[in-house]
Amino acid sequence: MTDYGKWDAFVAGLALSSSSSGEEEDDGDNDDAASPSYGWGKPLDDRGQIDRSGEMTFGNAKGNALSTNRAPQRTFRITEWDWDQSDSAATLRLDLTKAMRRCVSDLTCQLDFSQDMVRASMTEKEVEIRCFDQENAWELVFGLEELPGIDPSRSSFKLSRSSEARPSQRVVVTLAKSPHGKRWEACGREKAFAGVKFDDKKSTETVVTIDKYSWSDGDQHVTVYLTIPGVHGVDQDCIKVRFRELSFDVSCVVGETRYSFAVTELPMEIEVNKCSYKVKENEVRVRLKKWAKCTWFKLQVHRG
Numbered sequence: 600m601t602d603y604g605k606w607d608a609f610v611a612g613l614a615l616s617s618s619s620s621g622e623e624e625d626d627g628d629n630d631d632a633a634s635p636s637y638g639w640g641k642p643l644d645d646r647g648q649i650d651r652s653g654e655m656t657f658g659n660a661k662g663n664a665l666s667t668n669r670a671p672q673r674t675f676r677i678t679e680w681d682w683d684q685s686d687s688a689a690t691l692r693l694d695l696t697k698a699m700r701r702c703v704s705d706l707t708c709q710l711d712f713s714q715d716m717v718r719a720s721m722t723e724k725e726v727e728i729r730c731f732d733q734e735n736a737w738e739l740v741f742g743l744e745e746l747p748g749i750d751p752s753r754s755s756f757k758l759s760r761s762s763e764a765r766p767s768q769r770v771v772v773t774l775a776k777s778p779h780g781k782r783w784e785a786c787g788r789e790k791a792f793a794g795v796k797f798d799d800k801k802s803t804e805t806v807v808t809i810d811k812y813s814w815s816d817g818d819q820h821v822t823v824y825l826t827i828p829g830v831h832g833v834d835q836d837c838i839k840v841r842f843r844e845l846s847f848d849v850s851c852v853v854g855e856t857r858y859s860f861a862v863t864e865l866p867m868e869i870e871v872n873k874c875s876y877k878v879k880e881n882e883v884r885v886r887l888k889k890w891a892k893c894t895w896f897k898l899q900v901h902r903g
Contacts, residue, residue, distance in 0.1 A: 674797055677728070677741040677770075682786045689749075689774045689786060695730060696767035698739045717758060717770055721751040723777065727790065728756065728770055741770075742790030750777040809849070809860040816895045823885040823898065825860055829853045831880045840885060842874040849876075849883060866895050 679694035720727045724746050730739040753775035760768055776783075811826035830838070830851055839850045845868055848861035865887070873888035889895075 673736065674738045674740060674795055676797055677730075677739050680741065684776075684783055684786075686776075686780045688754075688776055689783060691726075691743075691770075691772040691774065691786070693728060693741050693770040693772070694767055695739065695769060698730075699768075717756070719756045719772065721749065721754055721774075723748055723751065724787075725790065726754075726772060726774060728772065730770070740792060740795070742792060743787040744790045746774070746787040747781060747783050747785075748777045750775040805856045807856055807858050809858050812860065814898050819889050819892060821887045821889065821895055821898070823862075823887070825849060825858075825883045825885065826881060827851055827853065827858050827883055828881050830858075830883055831878055838876075838878065838883065840876045840883075842869065842871045842887075844868045844871065847874070847885065847887065849885065851883065862899050864900050866897055866900050867891055867893060 675698055677693050677695065677698045679697045680691060682689055682691045684690070716731050718729045718731075725742065725744045726746065726749070727742040728740065731737070754773060756770055756772040758768065759771050809825050809827065812824055814821060814823045830853055833851070833853055837852045841848050845865045846861070846863050847865070847869075849859065851858045868890040870888040870890050874886060876883055876885045878884075
């Protein structure tokens with residue numbers, strides 16, 4: 600467990616960089632402007648979120664507001680499913696395991712879906728299934744409309760696992776037919792989910808962790824140089840850089856490849872609203888504004 604009191608005492612003894620003058624480089628930042636008051640923030644955990652274990656301390660409120668300490672929710676369709684029927688009911692089997700394989704974190708490039716809950720809503724002509732993970736970062740959805748007719752009060756769903764060599768997790772939905780005994784020619788059609796922005800494009804992307812980079816330590820800034828082939832030729836909205844008190848991450852889509860880079864625990868706090876980045880030929884330069892004037896000997900540290 601990190602000794603936050605000792606860490607805060609160390610930070611408190613350092614000079615504020617915003618109160619110092621002089622800088623080895625100047626990209627147009629106005630460091631003379633009035634600076635907000637910063638508290639002693641807790642380090643982020645390995646998910647890039649505020650560590651909520653132990654005693655909470657006041658942090659950089661403006662930095663927390665500018666960065667969402669909760670990953671944005673992404674929605675994928677459940678596309679692998681089949682069905683059969685009897686005289687009384689139609690049975691749907693939705694393959695959750697294959698859908699979960701699309702949920703790859705931009706930060707870790709690892710599978711990131713941890714099953715939490717499944718919700719179902721039904722009407723006489725529609726059925727909708729939504730699966731959420733524990734951190735609410737991912738949502739898997741499935742829906743059918745224009746069904747021949749079901750009785751929602753007698754319909755049900757459950758989670759199950761297949762008995763194959765590599766078992767998969769499924770949602771099994773039993774739709775009670777109404778009227779009873781009617782033979783279905785089709786099981787409706789897949790719901791369009793108007794207004795929902797799906798992230799299905801991610802399933803065709805190749806995710807690459809950036810390993811060609813360097814960094815330099817200045818008096819008030821640290822600059823990180825990331826090598827990304829072709830980055831200078833993409834639109835600005837293909838590049839995403841997020842800054843937090845003690846971390847930052849970069850995600851960039853070039854063609855069918857998503858490049859990602861993250862530092863989850865910086866040595867010292869940074870001033871989120873004064874950090875920036877620039878795009879050069881085959882390179883992204885990330886400029887971190889130090890909150891305290893001190894030398895950084897490492898870019899990534901491990902606490903606790």
